[in-house]
Amino acid sequence: MNVLGIETSCDECAAGVVADGTRILSNVVATQIPIHAVYDGVVPEIASRTHTEWICRVVTEALAQADLSPAQIDGVAATAHPGMLGSLLVGLSFAKGFAWSRGLPFIAVDHILAHLYASRLAPSEENPPEYPFLGLLVSGGHSIICRVDDFDSLTILGTTIDDAVGEAFDKVSKHYGFGYPGGAAIDALAQRGDPEAFAFPKPNLYKGAHRYDFSYSGLKTAVINQLEQFRKKQNTGPEDLAAAFQKTAVEILLRGLFRAAEDTKLSVIVCGGGVAANSYLRSRLADQPALRCIFPGLDLCGDNAAMVAGLGYQYLVRGERSPLNVPAFPRVRAFKRRYP
Ligand code: KG4
Ligand code: ZN
Numbered sequence: 022m023n024v025l026g027i028e029t030s031c032d033e034c035a036a037g038v039v040a041d042g043t044r045i046l047s048n049v050v051a052t053q054i055p056i057h058a059v060y061d062g063v064v065p066e067i068a069s070r071t072h073t074e075w076i077c078r079v080v081t082e083a084l085a086q087a088d089l090s091p092a093q094i095d096g097v098a099a100t101a102h103p104g105m106l107g108s109l110l111v112g113l114s115f116a117k118g119f120a121w122s123r124g125l126p127f128i129a130v131d132h133i134l135a136h137l138y139a140s141r142l143a144p145s146e147e148n149p150p151e152y153p154f155l156g157l158l159v160s161g162g163h164s165i166i167c168r169v170d171d172f173d174s175l176t177i178l179g180t181t182i183d184d185a186v187g188e189a190f191d192k193v194s195k196h197y198g199f200g201y202p203g204g205a206a207i208d209a210l211a212q213r214g215d216p217e218a219f220a221f222p223k224p225n226l227y228k229g230a231h232r233y234d235f236s237y238s239g240l241k242t243a244v245i246n247q248l249e250q251f252r253k254k255q256n257t258g259p260e261d262l263a264a265a266f267q268k269t270a271v272e273i274l275l276r277g278l279f280r281a282a283e284d285t286k287l288s289v290i291v292c293g294g295g296v297a298a299n300s301y302l303r304s305r306l307a308d309q310p311a312l313r314c315i316f317p318g319l320d321l322c323g324d325n326a327a328m329v330a331g332l333g334y335q336y337l338v339r340g341e342r343s344p345l346n347v348p349a350f351p352r353v354r355a356f357k358r359r360y361p
Pocket of ligand 2: 294
């Protein structure tokens with residue numbers, strides 16, 4: 022079964038075709054990064070307008086790269102939430118129109134579940150983990166530690182109480198002029214830096230309801246407030262600041278994650294989202310003999326439509342369909358939240 026997936030929740034205009042939920046036939050991601058880079062952040066109005074201009078060509082290209090005609094598509098999936106409403110609506114509406122015009126089954130999917138599905142796409146993962154497992158979803162908009170019981174069932178255990186981890190990378194990078202988007206720029210700089218050159222705080226939210234939660238606003242402010250010190254400090258460069266920030270940001274995540282692994286006795290961790298591309302996070306988790314940590318390939322960490330098509334397939338084979346009036350929704354929704 023060939024499913025066409027469409028993803029426009031933020032600034033990537035993406036379409037892809039996946040066969041039988043795992044085999045990627047095409048995965049086209051047209052990024053708007055250069056358009057938003059001049060503003061050092063995504064401008065929602067510009068993003069949705071650009072999706073409107075690009076979506077037709079991106080879907081056409083995804084079909085061409087898959088070497089399929091529209092008649093060879095068996096179902097359509099699109100991201101409906103969470104994301105920027107104006108952007109979501111472009112891909113969602115296009116997908117509905119495509120499905121309706123060809124009489125195809127249509128399914129609206131969740132972006133968070135799609136990121137967690139990405140590592141099940143071949144060739145990333147030939148031996149997909151059994152459910153349940155722990156999920157670590159880290160991106161520009163979300164930072165979530167969760168228990169995943171099935172492709173459509175997720176319980177949030179912990180999350181950020183303020184900024185998302187990717188957002189902290191982006192804001193630190195913007196402040197120091199390291200580049201946009203910040204995550205990849207800081208990761209590249211940090212390769213040559215000394216992570217011990219600066220000491221940054223790791224806020225403790227240990228107790229009760231906040232056992233797995235974390236906060237990034239304090240770290241972000243601390244790093245930004247070091248600017249003067251950074252300028253004065255001899256023998257340190259931007260790469261040291263990047264390495265120290267990156268290490269602290271990842272350790273904050275890992276503290277909650279390891280605690281959740283211990284408490285839930287779940288030893289398989291599946292990661293997803295743009296920050297899952299981070300080299301320090303990947304190497305730290307590769308270094309845990311008691312845990313099996315699974316990452317999508319680097320090209321499947323950030324926003325893409327193959328993960329949407331793959332996840333959509335799972336609903337479609339189960340016979341589920343979304344009505345053509347299903348709405349887009351900007352916020353995280355429909356997940357249980359449970360604390361131990
Ligand atoms: O999943 P994604 O493409 O979009 C959202 O759903 O938000 O994630 C984008 C985020 C950005 O904040 C970007 O700076 C971050 O992922 N990112 C990284 C790396 N590559 C991308 N953060 C840390 N290290 C990286 N290598
Ligand atoms: Zn995303």
